[in-house]
Amino acid sequence: xxxxxxxxxxxxxxxxxxxxxxxxxxxxxxxxxxxxxxxxxxxxxxxxxxxxxxxxxxxxxxxxxxxxxxxxxxxxxxxxxxxxxxxxxxxxxxxxxxxxxxxxxxxxxxxxxxxxxxxxxxxxxxxxxxxxxxxxxxxxxxxxxxxxxxxxxxxxxxxxxxxxxxxxxxxxxxxxxxxxxxxxxxxxxxxxxxxxxxxxxxxxxxxxxxxxxxxxxxxxxxxxxxxxxxxxxxxxxxxxxxxxxxxxxxxxxxxxxxxxxxxxxxxxxxxxxxxxxxxxxxxxxxxxxxxxxxxxxxxxxxxxxxxxxxxxxxxxxxxxxxxxxxxxxxxxxxxxxxxxxxxxxxx
Amino acid sequence: xxxxxxxxxxxxxxxxxxxxxxxxxxxxxxxxxxxxxxxxxxxxxxxxxxxxxxxxxxxxxxxxxxxxxxxxxxxxxxxxxxxxxxxxxxxxxxxxxxxxxxxxxxxxxxxxxxxxxxxxxxxxxxxxxxxxxxxxxxxxxxxxxxxxxxxxxxxxxxxxxxxxxxxxxxxxxxxxxxxxxxxxxxxxxxxxxxxxxxxxxxxxxxxxxxxxxxxxxxxxxxxxxxxxxxxxxxxxxxxxxxxxxxxxxxxxxxxxxxxxxxxxxxxxxxxxxxxxxxxxxxxxxxxxxxxxxxxxxxxxxxxxxxxxxxxxxxxxxxxxxxxxxxxxxxxxxxxxxxxxxxxxxxxxxxxxxxxx
Numbered sequence: 001x002x003x004x005x006x007x008x009x010x011x012x013x014x015x016x017x018x019x020x021x022x023x024x025x026x027x028x029x030x031x032x033x034x035x036x037x038x039x040x041x042x043x044x045x046x047x048x049x050x051x052x053x054x055x056x057x058x059x060x061x062x063x064x065x066x067x068x069x070x071x072x073x074x075x076x077x078x079x080x081x082x083x084x085x086x087x088x089x090x091x092x093x094x095x096x097x098x099x100x101x102x103x104x105x106x107x108x109x110x111x112x113x114x115x116x117x118x119x120x121x122x123x124x125x126x127x128x129x130x131x132x133x134x135x136x137x138x139x140x141x142x143x144x145x146x147x148x149x150x151x152x153x154x155x156x157x158x159x160x161x162x163x164x165x166x167x168x169x170x171x172x173x174x175x176x177x178x179x180x181x182x183x184x185x186x187x188x189x190x191x192x193x194x195x196x197x198x199x200x201x202x203x204x205x206x207x208x209x210x211x212x213x214x215x216x217x218x219x220x221x222x223x224x225x226x227x228x229x230x231x232x233x234x235x236x237x238x239x240x241x242x243x244x245x246x247x248x249x250x251x252x253x254x255x256x257x258x259x260x261x262x263x264x265x266x267x268x269x270x271x272x273x274x275x276x277x278x279x280x281x282x283x284x285x286x287x288x289x290x291x292x293x294x295x296x297x298x299x300x301x302x303x304x305x306x307x308x309x310x311x312x313x314x315x316x317x318x319x320x321x322x323x324x325x326x327x328x329x330x331x332x333x334x335x336x337x338x339x340x341x342x343x344x345x346x347x
Numbered sequence: 348x349x350x351x352x353x354x355x356x357x358x359x360x361x362x363x364x365x366x367x368x369x370x371x372x373x374x375x376x377x378x379x380x381x382x383x384x385x386x387x388x389x390x391x392x393x394x395x396x397x398x399x400x401x402x403x404x405x406x407x408x409x410x411x412x413x414x415x416x417x418x419x420x421x422x423x424x425x426x427x428x429x430x431x432x433x434x435x436x437x438x439x440x441x442x443x444x445x446x447x448x449x450x451x452x453x454x455x456x457x458x459x460x461x462x463x464x465x466x467x468x469x470x471x472x473x474x475x476x477x478x479x480x481x482x483x484x485x486x487x488x489x490x491x492x493x494x495x496x497x498x499x500x501x502x503x504x505x506x507x508x509x510x511x512x513x514x515x516x517x518x519x520x521x522x523x524x525x526x527x528x529x530x531x532x533x534x535x536x537x538x539x540x541x542x543x544x545x546x547x548x549x550x551x552x553x554x555x556x557x558x559x560x561x562x563x564x565x566x567x568x569x570x571x572x573x574x575x576x577x578x579x580x581x582x583x584x585x586x587x588x589x590x591x592x593x594x595x596x597x598x599x600x601x602x603x604x605x606x607x608x609x610x611x612x613x614x615x616x617x618x619x620x621x622x623x624x625x626x627x628x629x630x631x632x633x634x635x636x637x638x639x640x641x642x643x644x645x646x647x648x649x650x651x652x653x654x655x656x657x658x659x660x661x662x663x664x665x666x667x668x669x670x671x672x673x674x675x676x677x678x679x680x681x682x683x684x685x686x687x688x689x690x691x692x693x694x695x696x697x698x699x700x701x702x703x
Contacts, residue, residue, distance in 0.1 A: 059599075062596050062597075062599070065596060067592060067596055067621055067622050067623060068592075068593065068596050070621075071589055071592045071593060071596075071621065074589070075585075075586075075589040078585060161426060164426070165425055165426060169431065170425055170426055170427060170428050170430060170431050171428040171431050171700035171701075172428050172584075172613075172635055172636075172700070174636050174637060259583075259585040260585075262585050263584045263585045263588060263614065263617070265584050265613070265637065267428070267582065267583065267584055267610065268426040268427075268428070269424070269426040269427050269428070269582045270581075270582050270583035270584060270585075270586075271583050271586075272582065272583075273581070310590070310593070311593055314590065314593035314594050314596070314597045315593065315596060315597035316597065317597050317598060323578060323579060323590075324579060
């Protein structure tokens with residue numbers, strides 16, 4: 001076993017010298033972190049410009065106003081938590097486009113339990129378990145039946161959407177939140193930090209530690225980057241990917257729980273575009289579409305960047321009718337800019 | 348490595364085909380879930396499938412239509428709360444008529460809608476009730492008429508010219524008129540004046556309901572010198588609220604919210620609070636529990652209810668009467684000038700979401 005840059009290998013890659021393996025892993029680790037640094041720099045620059053503009057013209061560009069900051073802090077975690085799940089799965093080389101249906105189904109189950117008088121924490125736990133089980137099903141279909149994950153989860157997307165209608169019907173479900181449950185799902189710390197930010201911080205730190213410091217992280221990157229070599233190195237690729245599927249399902253459910261608690265409503269037809277937006281967040285955050293690369297920090301910054309784009313457009317009064325078009329165009333610009341600068345650095 | 352012989356291939360294919368056929372046969376005989384207690388004769392709110400004709404039901408006299416099928420086709424998917432009362436109304440009419448109701452969803456796909464209509468023609472159904480947000484299914488509708496199958500539209504009917512003659516009647520609200528009604532109500536209450544700048548959020552800004560409601564609103568606002576900006580906020584309540592908050596922060600001179608759909612209207616009060624303008628005038632369209640609660644507390648002035656239950660009920664009933672007594676279907680405007688406001692909100696509350 002060799003230890004390089006605090007990343008352990010379970011076994012040396014067959015046919016390679018220890019020095020060559022060391023260099024490869026050093027490069028890989030550097031590239032993983034570098035991709036996050038690039039997007040962080042881009043976002044930092046844009047954020048700085050926005051802050052300066054807001055300080056200079058607070059009336060016409062209220063970027064730093066309390067309602068705008070709080071809304072951003074409430075909205076970014078809901079998207080980003082789901083994107084972390086999707087991103088981790090993409091690092092493992094797979095996709096999950098059923099996250100939107102999972103988001104709705106899991107939160108609907110929670111809402112129904114609470115509305116019928118059930119304990120809210122139990123309801124929340126049931127929702128997360130539902131999300132995990134959905135991920136397990138997705139993973140099993142993909143890995144054991146050997147169906148491409150995009151296709152398998154495209155199928156389960158419809159199944160879980162229908163499941164929502166089956167358990168509840170087409171009407172929206174409202175439910176009360178109060179006490180400690182309300183505080184930890186939709187409350188605010190010190191009067192302004194939303195609980196969802198705390199959740200994102202905890203989830204982000206734990207996930208990042210697992211990816212960067214734990215053996216499982218290495219296995220995940222290896223499984224996504226080069227599954228054959230990973231298998232040859234003794235990595236249990238299928239098990240690793242299955243865990244990633246379960247994690248993605250759990251994160252979709254968690255995002256659904258927090259979103260539902262925020263507005264006390266679950267709408268069966270909501271979150272239709274969540275899968276594509278979550279994938280866009282992950283890609284902009286540096287996750288590779290072909291697997292094996294990406295960071296949690298990058299995903300979080302990617303989510304913040306996509307939110308920033310819409311936020312700025314609305315604050316400056318972009319034509320509302322064409323908002324989706326503007327946001328889409330700027331996402332492409334941001335992703336292209338990031339890709340170009342990243343490729344230049346890698347050369 | 349496992350290889351399959353040619354014989355094994357054929358065997359596997361036959362087995363797979365048989366399984367698929369069995370599954371399809373099972374789906375074709377799907378029954379709706381049981382009606383909840385106390386809900387009346389048709390209370391099952393869930394979606395696609397057939398409702399079997401109850402024994403002893405049906406009208407007397409005329410041609411017997413007992414057990415025959417009427418197709419009730421909804422353009423979008425089954426996950427839209429708006430269709431719950433429409434479907435319930437259709438089922439109530441089907442029960443009274445003693446016919447079998449086949450509920451179909453086109454999932455907002457034109458080709459699917461056309462295929463469903465053509466399949467209905469091939470099956471020789473009694474009649475077709477459908478919603479037509481665009482003219483893509485116009486030709487199929489005319490084929491139905493040519494085949495002797497009457498077609499009644501509900502909620503929205505986009506057919507014009509010769510194709511419009513293929514539809515016997517329309518059950519629905521004039522969205523333009525409704526937009527003018529709610530806008531005028533807010534003007535009459537002194538909430539919209541000359542120079543007022545309002546915010547018109549809607550789920551899907553290019554959908555026909557959105558554009559027509561907006562047209563009606565502007566018919567009142569434009570002569571007054573007021574304005575309302577149309578912005579799409581999507582179908583997710585949390586995301587809609589975020590977009591609406593950001594819009595109001597970017598346009599601090601906005602005087603009020605006139606939401607053109609249930610999702611933005613349900614989030615309007617919270618949005619106004621979040622931008623620290625809790626007394627901002629709010630009005631809009633459609634019903635939900637949140638909206639009715641906000642009307643009760645005076646935070647929402649009034650909402651338009653296009654009465655989807657009526658649309659579903661009368662669409663099916665008219666087709667049944669056509670078949671049984673040869674009574675030609677007649678168009679009906681649902682909702683009229685009626686608004687749900689503080690004066691009548693308590694009467695409506697218990698009826699959402701299954702009947703209003």
